[in-house]
Amino acid sequence: MGVTSLDDNEFDDWFIESLKIYNNIHEYQLEHPTIVIEWTAEKTICVAGYSLSKNEILELLLPLKLFADDNHDLCAERDFKVVHGGFSNGAVHCLKHIPGTRCVVTNDGFSSKLLVWDLGGDDCDIQLKSASSDKGVKVASGLTGNPCILHGSQISDIQLTELTNTSIIVLLFPSIEETDSPDALSSLQFVSGSVFLACACNGDLYVGDTRKPSALQQTPAGGRAGAHWCMGVKTDLFSSDPSSCSVARLSSSSQVFVSDLRDLRAPVSKAQLDVQRKTTDNDFMKVTWAPALDNCLAVSGFDGMVQIYDTASWRPELMEFQPLFIHQTSWSHDSVLSAAVDGSVQVWDWVDKATTSC
Structure with a gap:
């Protein structure tokens, strides 16, 4: 997932803002x-x-x-x-x-x-x-x-x-x-x-x-012709219910279709994401389900950011939705792993403003 370099002033601004939005953030340089x-x-x-x-x-x-x-x-x-x-x-x-x-x-x-x-x-x-x-x-x-x-x-x-x-x-x-x-x-x-x-x-x-x-x-796919697609799957190995397997398909036109094994032809929800594509390299496109957070998935590879979405409010009709959280530079509970084109590997979790009082 691509990231542009920050100058000193931009980094200082990002660092001050990060104190408000991250519980933890760690980085390893490859x-x-x-x-x-x-x-x-x-x-x-x-x-x-x-x-x-x-x-x-x-x-x-x-x-x-x-x-x-x-x-x-x-x-x-x-x-x-x-x-x-x-x-x-x-x-x-x-x-x-x-x-x-x-x-x-x-x-x-x-x-x-x-x-x-x-x-x-x-x-x-x-x-x-x-x-x-x-x-x-x-x-x-x-x-x-x-x-x-x-x-x-x-x-x-x-x-x-x-x-x-x-x-x-x-x-x-x-x-x-x-x-x-x-x-x-x-x-x-x-x-x-x-x-x-x-x-x-x-x-x-x-x-x-x-x-x-x-x-x-x-x-x-039933989506926009000419787009490149990738897939992310979340499954429960202990459940035989077909609805327990969630399949998210992400397109290069910033659309996500969510289906399950009951009927892959009829998506249970769709979303038009508010992201701008800054690269034509499809290798960076990723959609990943959170293994321990219901209905949450991460999208990356468009604008150098990792965006977290809550799919609970998504509908069968295609609509635009805003992300739950944006990381500006693969999961364990609410911690996220990401990497950037500068060789950095980050692990982070965010402050949930809905549960944090002033």
Whole structure:
């Protein structure tokens, strides 16, 4: 998510204002900018640079002050701490942690090669190959069961790879290829142990099941033609209710459609966001649900800011809505992780003015 540099006077003004609107804000400076942040445990994240030269891959411990219940001032650890670190010889445009392991999968955004890194190890553990691509590969990690990843560059070449004792088992979806869909993938995510969602760049959604490699169910976007779309999914693994899975699709025309698995063709709510796009790079567009705050999602990649929206008041009719909060430079309760093109990684939570008295 892009951020312009501030001069000294602007920074002084921002710093004074930040004292009023943030409960906490911490920053870690990377050697190169990043577009990937991934949770690896409750208190650790993994980040990596995306420059064309050698890049750091770091596992960082979040400032422990964020986890102190009351006596924040007595907490010794106030800064990010490097837990493990290594180097990638190429850019890192995609990074996913594999639950139940100490491994992350990366892709450089320019090829079909996937690398599986052992956090804390000296180098990558396994090299995988997806379908041939010169535009990078999207990756989704399994939620339960044996360690596995879904990966592909187009709707027609999604495949499942299981990693068991460093062996590789590849399960293709032959019926998917029969659709002959050339649509490029923008997002890929599991919603249960076997069911997954794929979002094409044109906004169409596809539902698949790894237990039944049959044709994917397609749901057209129904939005503005020519826009680029991405997806964010919030699901409750302990609930079998289809309404518990919320799917937000974000378009480059600043629209968000929210659906659930009951009927992906009929969005339960829509919104026209009050943001101005300052870049044509679709890699920066992100929509992310808060895992512990009902109805809240974050949007970034338009104007150098992270905007938090409360979708509770959104309606099926397309209307413009204002953000709940704007951060001017991936979640844990009301703390947000963000990164900027200057190489900074920030973790912050905001002052809720609705519950704060003067």
